[in-house]
Amino acid sequence: MDILGALRSAALKRQSVQFEYSAPEKVHGLRVGNPHAGWGNSSTGNLLVHIMQTEGVSDSGGLPRFGTFKVQHIQNVVVLHDRGPFEPDPKYNRHWSGYANALFLI
Secondary structure, eight states: OOHHHHHHHHHHTTOOEEEEEOOTTSOOEEEEEEEEEEEEOTTTOOEEEEEEEEEEOOSSOOSSEEEEEEGGGEEEEEEOTTSOOOOOOTTOOTTOGGGGGEEEEO
């Protein structure tokens, strides 16, 4: 399964994921979180995901927090089957206008 497909499947089943992120401008390393949405940005052509990051390295510190991640820099996604299903974060707004080109939403 491709990266986006794995994240979509995990989100729809409310399963946490572990992944590596290697965007040039970000701290590289292992992260854990709960995928909430995936969409395409029509102006940049990027595929993006919103993940409530709960563990791992972070550029901005303070976890948990929502992060926007470019799919092309995500690798080694592992679904954490041993954790129970997560609840959508109260800050999540599935009706946000940025999700106009949504690929998946929980």
